[in-house]
Amino acid sequence: MAKRLDLQKNVLSSNDQAAAQLRREFATRRLLVLNLMSSPGSGKTTLLEHTARVLAGEFKMAVIEGDLQTDRDADRVRRAGLPAVQINTGGGCHLDVPMVRRALDGLALDGLDILFIENVGNLVCPAAFDLGEDAVVLLASVAEGDDKPGKYPTAFHRADVVLLTKTDFLPVTEFQVNLFLADVAKLKAELPVLPLSCRTGDGLDAWFAWLRRAVAAKKN
Amino acid sequence: MAKRLDLQKNVLSSNDQAAAQLRREFATRRLLVLNLMSSPGSGKTTLLEHTARVLAGEFKMAVIEGDLQTDRDADRVRRAGLPAVQINTGGGCHLDVPMVRRALDGLALDGLDILFIENVGNLVCPAAFDLGEDAVVLLASVAEGDDKPGKYPTAFHRADVVLLTKTDFLPVTEFQVNLFLADVAKLKAELPVLPLSCRTGDGLDAWFAWLRRAVAAKKN
Numbered sequence: 001m002a003k004r005l006d007l008q009k010n011v012l013s014s015n016d017q018a019a020a021q022l023r024r025e026f027a028t029r030r031l032l033v034l035n036l037m038s039s040p041g042s043g044k045t046t047l048l049e050h051t052a053r054v055l056a057g058e059f060k061m062a063v064i065e066g067d068l069q070t071d072r073d074a075d076r077v078r079r080a081g082l083p084a085v086q087i088n089t090g091g092g093c094h095l096d097v098p099m100v101r102r103a104l105d106g107l108a109l110d111g112l113d114i115l116f117i118e119n120v121g122n123l124v125c126p127a128a129f130d131l132g133e134d135a136v137v138l139l140a141s142v143a144e145g146d147d148k149p150g151k152y153p154t155a156f157h158r159a160d161v162v163l164l165t166k167t168d169f170l171p172v173t174e175f176q177v178n179l180f181l182a183d184v185a186k187l188k189a190e191l192p193v194l195p196l197s198c199r200t201g202d203g204l205d206a207w208f209a210w211l212r213r214a215v216a217a218k219k220n
Numbered sequence: 221m222a223k224r225l226d227l228q229k230n231v232l233s234s235n236d237q238a239a240a241q242l243r244r245e246f247a248t249r250r251l252l253v254l255n256l257m258s259s260p261g262s263g264k265t266t267l268l269e270h271t272a273r274v275l276a277g278e279f280k281m282a283v284i285e286g287d288l289q290t291d292r293d294a295d296r297v298r299r300a301g302l303p304a305v306q307i308n309t310g311g312g313c314h315l316d317v318p319m320v321r322r323a324l325d326g327l328a329l330d331g332l333d334i335l336f337i338e339n340v341g342n343l344v345c346p347a348a349f350d351l352g353e354d355a356v357v358l359l360a361s362v363a364e365g366d367d368k369p370g371k372y373p374t375a376f377h378r379a380d381v382v383l384l385t386k387t388d389f390l391p392v393t394e395f396q397v398n399l400f401l402a403d404v405a406k407l408k409a410e411l412p413v414l415p416l417s418c419r420t421g422d423g424l425d426a427w428f429a430w431l432r433r434a435v436a437a438k439k440n
Contacts, residue, residue: 150290
């Protein structure tokens, strides 16, 4: 197993170097790049659909979609008006830099303000792979339960903002927001948590405000 | 990358051999072993709590709990009356046979009827690792959406039974049961799907009946 671990370290380190190069290229373009991570079904694609529709007149956006199989998510965000490239990893449990580079060939980057990279639905493996992003946006749905930060600390450590999604489920679950927030704060005291529901629209304005600030910071 | 893939194949093949040996040992004991897989927060631990309480007088059961961090799930099933051993994988995205073997040292196997192995919450990696189980029980929650079978085919291919959990969310989501069932059938025509809700109790009897049949088949 030692040999395997060493090799895995090398793969990581080679990915980190490639990610650093990609980050420099994104910086030259003043392009905000966000790496969206979550469990399967936490609402990443739904959030992108709403973001596409509300911010269409304000920013030029594009999406890279990561899934084991199917083009369903790329189709959904295209129907919401955004250019999208689908990556199928086969059995792969996360995206890496070479996959992102190949996807970039299919996108027009000139004048783009925001590139969303929707990672494979997985709360473990994506956290180990830098994609050259400016920020990791971690989604966790109320339906998953309030105990997730403690059980999946790596992903929460990597996050720059947490979106607590599907808050419309709060009345019909035992989810305790205070427990969730305390768990997050124990891992990373300064990590902001934005509760929201795409179904009701509650909290989406705070997400849009976060995006506007991030774009502005990147342009200056 | 070719070298890495070869090494990964070796790791898998070595795990498969160790799993075959473990399966023979379980068979000698006529012990039914179930490998529970799902996304984070699909309700694996909640299902075990309900199963523990209802079937306590009928079967002798024990649980191996897999998580990146925390002893929360083992604590929960112990409070429901079952002996449980917690495995913490650190950053590891799935259980493997050596982890299960170490956990077995902490359990009394004599006279045991059912051993539940609750895998790490992850719909990708656990599907690649045989743990010597008799059957893979795959949970997918209504809250995750009806598009999961097509997007995570490996896990559904490995499954022997699918539990569609949290059906009490059906009235407040756009989940279409027919789409989910059609997606499952496309992947594996004969795969049974049991819809259930631990909150309302709906459908739990079908799960208990499935368990009784599986124990009986193992004893004969």
